[in-house]
Amino acid sequence: MANYFLKTPFSEEEVRQLKVGDIVHFDGTLFGIRDLTQIYMVDQNHEPPVSLEGMPCIHTSPSLKKVGDRWEPICVGTTTSVRMDRYSPLLIEKYGVRAIIGKAGLYEDSLKAMEKFGAVYLAIVGGAAALETRQIEEVEAVYWEHLHPEALYQFRVKDFGPLTVAMDTHGNHLYFDVKARAKQRLPEIYKKLGVV
Amino acid sequence: MSDFDYTLVEETGKQLYVRALCDLPPDVRRALAHAYEKESQPGAKEIFKTMLKNVDVADGKKTLICQDTGLPIYMVKIGSGFNWDGAEVKERLTEGAVRATREYPFRGSSTHFLTRVNPQTSVGERLPVFYFDFVKDADCLEILMVPKGSGSENMSKMKMFIPADGINALKKFVLDTVIESGANPCPPGIIGVGMGGTSDLVTRLAKEAIARPVGQRNPDPDVAEMEIELEDAINATGIGPMGLGGDITTLAVHIETAHTHITLNPVAVNTQCWPARRARAKVYPDGSVEYGY
Numbered sequence: 363m364a365n366y367f368l369k370t371p372f373s374e375e376e377v378r379q380l381k382v383g384d385i386v387h388f389d390g391t392l393f394g395i396r397d398l399t400q401i402y403m404v405d406q407n408h409e410p411p412v413s414l415e416g417m418p419c420i421h422t423s424p425s426l427k428k429v430g431d432r433w434e435p436i437c438v439g440t441t442t443s444v445r446m447d448r449y450s451p452l453l454i455e456k457y458g459v460r461a462i463i464g465k466a467g468l469y470e471d472s473l474k475a476m477e478k479f480g481a482v483y484l485a486i487v488g489g490a491a492a493l494e495t496r497q498i499e500e501v502e503a504v505y506w507e508h509l510h511p512e513a514l515y516q517f518r519v520k521d522f523g524p525l526t527v528a529m530d531t532h533g534n535h536l537y538f539d540v541k542a543r544a545k546q547r548l549p550e551i552y553k554k555l556g557v558v
Numbered sequence: 559m560s561d562f563d564y565t566l567v568e569e570t571g572k573q574l575y576v577r578a579l580c581d582l583p584p585d586v587r588r589a590l591a592h593a594y595e596k597e598s599q600p601g602a603k604e605i606f607k608t609m610l611k612n613v614d615v616a617d618g619k620k621t622l623i624c625q626d627t628g629l630p631i632y633m634v635k636i637g638s639g640f641n642w643d644g645a646e647v648k649e650r651l652t653e654g655a656v657r658a659t660r661e662y663p664f665r666g667s668s669t670h671f672l673t674r675v676n677p678q679t680s681v682g683e684r685l686p687v688f689y690f691d692f693v694k695d696a697d698c699l700e701i702l703m704v705p706k707g708s709g710s711e712n713m714s715k716m717k718m719f720i721p722a723d724g725i726n727a728l729k730k731f732v733l734d735t736v737i738e739s740g741a742n743p744c745p746p747g748i749i750g751v752g753m754g755g756t757s758d759l760v761t762r763l764a765k766e767a768i769a770r771p772v773g774q775r776n777p778d779p780d781v782a783e784m785e786i787e788l789e790d791a792i793n794a795t796g797i798g799p800m801g802l803g804g805d806i807t808t809l810a811v812h813i814e815t816a817h818t819h820i821t822l823n824p825v826a827v828n829t830q831c832w833p834a835r836r837a838r839a840k841v842y843p844d845g846s847v848e849y850g851y
């Protein structure tokens with residue numbers, strides 16, 4: 363387990379050095395996306411109005427407050443990623459996204475895209491929205507505002523993390539590994555519990 | 559009818575929702591701190607540290623612990639020593655939940671099941687969820703408020719086994735459900751288990767089980783022993799905090815039980831996330847309110 367401190371945009375090289383179990387913090391730009399954002403972008407063919415090249419994207423539907431023409435974060439948390447699995451390979455391949463941040467992970471096709479194009483999945487501590495919100499310095503832009511709270515958000519973050527590398531560019535998938543190990547231990551656990 | 563002012567119940571209903579979302583109960587904090595101490599894997603330890611830090615940040619800034627403000631559940635115990643107007647209590651608590659949502663303000667999650675329209679009130683048809691119970695030799699109204707987020711609620715499961723399957727089938731079911739849930743319910747939380755009753759009662763028992771303070775054992779020693787056995791079994795899976803691997807996968811297993819039919823053998827699991835949020839209040843006939851967890 364290694365600790366990394368990165369700055370956005372991430373280079374392919376930086377991302378490829380990461381291995382599952384490593385801990386990452388970073389400074390810079392973070393894009394917020396959710397189900398609707400990606401339906402609009404991918405299924406309905408709307409080109410993002412800003413480049414996502416080298417950037418991290420987080421699965422969120424933030425609570426924001428509009429003060430004048432500025433947005434202030436009230437509560438920004440992270441949602442379960444699996445619902446958005448089918449969009450992830452495209453984000454990586456077509457738009458050059460280097461990290462997807464969420465909870466509970468993505469499936470095989472995303473893992474393959476990560477290996478091929480150089481991207482990682484970073485697991486955040488779910489439910490820790492108070493801390494996450496504090497790490498957001500500014501809401502720099504809200505694109506596709508009509509989709510709010512599932513628009514495309516550009517945040518500036520400081521010391522964002524800790525994030526655990528849960529899917530890397532070497533084909534490793536921490537959630538799969540942990541589950542497989544649990545299943546392996548199961549006969550022993552059943553025996554001890556006296557249920558077999 | 560007495561001249562009790564029920565706006566107090568409304569205010570309490572509102573306060574309870576906000577308190578539950580911002581102030582994690584001391585027993586849950588202790589359990590997380592203990593988990594941090596005990597955890598041997600460095601990655602998992604870092605996660606526990608972050609959870610504890612998050613609770614502190616929420617304290618300091620009086621902000622939400624988690625963004626999912628959930629669906630409101632009010633578990634109400636009505637003391638028989640005072641002439642409480644139950645219908646009024648229900649209406650006022652509902653209004654309290656609406657006011658919490660609008661006045662705090664936070665994102666409401668209640669949605670019409672068909673149109674999926676969100677009224678941004680946290681309530682709606684048959685919401686909040688209410689449990690009413692009655693207590694002798696008490697004059698107060700005891701209200702326990704539990705906000706239930708979707709990540710953990712989505713992992714709920716119920717099954718009707720047959721008596722021949724015995725208690726072992728129920729234990730195995732609990733363990734298998736936790737493994738299947740993996741990272742989704744933001745482990746390590748409270749695993750609430752219902753055993754016995756009917757299909758509806760067993761599900762309700764599992765929900766009551768998650769609302770118990772962490773580690774408070776079932777008074778029946780046989781059931782308490784089963785709670786410990788299941789905790790050990792679940793922690794032996796190594797699923798760990800956030801499903802990323804570690805020694806601690808659950809803070810506690812709580813089991814609630816009921817008599818069942820001679821030919822029934824039901825079990826239900828309800829998972830509560832690591833921020834096992836709840837808040838309690840006792841409202842007295844003289845208009846005083848005592849807040850707790």
Ligand code: SF4
Pocket residue numbers: 440488489490624625626706707708709710742743744831832833
């Ligand atoms: S599962 Fe619980 S802790 Fe995790 S995001 Fe949902 S409500 Fe919050």
